[in-house]
Amino acid sequence: NLTGKTAIITGSTSGIGLGVAESLAAAGASVVINSFSDRPEDHAQAAGLAEKYGVPVRYIAADMSDGAACRALIEKAGACDILVNNAGIQHVSPIDQFPVEKWNQILAINLSSAFHTTAAALPLMRAKGWGRVVNIASAHGLTASPFKGAYVAAKHGVVGFTKVTALECAGQGITANAICPGYVLTPLVEAQIPDQMKVHNMDREAVIRNVLLERQPSKQFATVEQVGGTTLFLCSPAADQITGTTISVDGGWTAL
Ligand code: NAD
Secondary structure, three states, X not given: OOOOOXXXXXXXXXXXXXXXXXXXXXXXXXXXXXXXXXXXHHHHHHHHHHHHHOOOEEEOXXXXXXXXXXXXXXXXXXXXXXXXXXXXXXXXXXXHHOOHHHHHHHHHXXXXXXXXXXXXXXXXXXXXXXXXXXXXXXXXXXXXXXXXXXXXXXXXXXXXXXXXXXXXXXXXXXXXXXXXXXXXXXXXXXOOHHHHHXXXXXXXXXXXXXXXXXXXXXXXXXXXXXXXXXHHHHHOHHHOOOOOOEEEEOXXXXXX
């Protein structure tokens, strides 16, 4: 039970971040959801989650590509017992054509944001003698694919940074781990299916099996609920001595 704990999940208005936020709220945590926009509907989404789970939920806008904004997110939240670094974007291009701007943006959002939020959160966790840092890396934090240079570099970086965080917090009641999902059917992935059906002249099931899940041996998507459940496990007493490591939720991808 996470009653009395405050959880901050970056990039959590959709997909995996939202799934993790819902799992933590369902377990009783006070939750802060985040994205870069600051619209009435963002705050309404927080109010909807608060209503659904009967816990305090706030939306705090912060652009995770901006280091000062990352730190300000933690300061505005005022407490951070559980930090889930989830915000991330993708761009697919060969190295010699990879736009420099995209490289810098992916490194900032997918990797450097975790440095800034962690730096701001650790003093709050140390003051309480308890904390959980859960970094949403990827199967691409452990293996590579062509044309995803920035993403693979950033996610490997997240795995390395997770280990350093764990070592610096060892014995302080604070753990740091990375979850490495394979393909998860988020709205972002769902939106690609119609285009892939046209390009490959395949039906939906064939696209899912032969294109999207080509490298996922289970031929099943991981779900946001499964990533949320894994996060909950890492927040439980059973995981007190699990730190500085990765947990794959990838249907066997990294066993290949
Ligand atoms: P998504 O696009 O559905 O969600 C991304 C979230 O991040 C959104 O809420 C978006 O608003 C937010 N975001 C984007 N840029 C931001 C910024 N600059 N500042 C703050 N918030 C920002 O994506 P998703 O599929 O849920 O991915 C979430 C995380 O999981 C990412 O780190 C991604 O790399 C990782 N991941 C996803 C998959 C997958 O198959 N979907 C697999 C492995 C890892």
